[in-house]
Amino acid sequence: MALPASFAVAALWLSGCAENGVMTPSGPIAAAEKSHMIWFFLWMLPVCLPILIGLPWICIKYRRKGGKGAYRPNWSHSTMAETLIWGGSTLTVILLGVLIWINTIGEDPYKHTGANPIKVQVVGSEWKWMFIYPGKMATVNKVVLPQHTPVEFDITAAGAMQSFWIPRLAGQIYAMPGMQTKMNMTTGDLAKLEGFNSQFNGAAFPLDKFEVDVVSKQDYESFLQSPRQPWNDLLTEFKKVATWNGPQIFDAPPKGWWDKASMDPSMVTNGGAAILDDHDPEQKSIDEAIHSELHLSQNKPQGDAQ
Structure with missing residues (x-):
């Protein structure tokens, strides 16, 4: 139950990024970056999910008291496990590297996105x-x-x-x-x-x-x-x-x-x-404006910020 709850809390927490963030693009470059981010996230799942799921599973199965895992002190190697662990990671790194390279070259910030900018x-x-x-x-x-x-x-x-x-x-x-x-x-x-x-x-x-x-x-x-x-x-x-x-x-x-x-x-x-002195009048007005901006105090007025 902890894993779905964690995802739900994270989704609720990150929903605040939508208002003025990369997940609500308003132009073609930002839309492409959103797409890249989603694809990269999906490509990383084969590497991340086994760790996120396997770690708590191992901790529960092989816990000191009440664990059901078999005690095998002489086990040291599995070709299948090595192939899945290193092969999957290597393939993911290669694919992500190629995708990042192609997308980075294709969206070079120095390259014009249209005529007569x-x-x-x-x-x-x-x-x-x-x-x-x-x-x-x-x-x-x-x-x-x-x-x-x-x-x-x-x-x-x-x-x-x-x-x-x-x-x-x-x-x-x-x-x-x-x-x-x-x-x-x-x-x-x-x-x-x-x-x-x-x-x-x-x-x-x-x-x-x-x-x-x-x-x-x-x-x-x-x-x-x-x-x-x-x-x-x-x-x-x-x-x-x-x-x-x-x-x-x-x-x-x-x-x-x-x-x-x-x-x-x-x-x-x-x-x-x-670098302003703590007692500099300008620093004091900046501090007041920051308090208001970050909602640290509802009682302090917006500073002049100059």
Whole structure:
């Protein structure tokens, strides 16, 4: 009875992952990753199930008092058992290796998922995200994309290492200072999604999230015409604060700014934001915001998070 009960508890516990996780994909890349995960799980069952079932069976059958297993002190080898144990494991490893290799090459994040992708440049900094639509606009903690459209993200970081992840659209990819990476994907149906940093990197890690809106192409064009604030205001504030209070829209930076910033992170951050003194006013506001985010206290108000 314990085994079915354990599976039931695990299923109930993991059901919370469905709302904004890889098991509810909203794009073709994420859908393929969900399929891979299910197939890999099924292929691992021939290796895992005998262990999960056999271990309690052996413990019961050969227990010290009341066990019914035969005592065979001179038994040392079984060709059939060796063949099943090592042969099954070897076959599983080979099959999984081939499948992973094929799928990894087929879904290379650097490979375009369609013609004429929308280009978005990304800068991750503890604990906020900047998105640049080259020649059009820049946003903080919000990215808007048209539905069923290829997208190419150019990604870098300033300060601590980040991991860029929109679970319902594609897998994660790391972002580090002085380094450029790419993530190609295709959006799906209209949706309000959430992206975040999946690499723990300091005091405000639970707040390191951003909004992802997949909208109609008409709404996307309207978004590009949104009122915005001066670029210099964004850069000044981005360097000054550790976290950002809500998404905002700004003018685009000068041409080539992102390439320069990816090689010189000091253009984006003053550095050391991940290390704040416990009594620093900014750290106190971050602590309050984290308490509210994690529901640790229903009595504390949402902090300014700046």
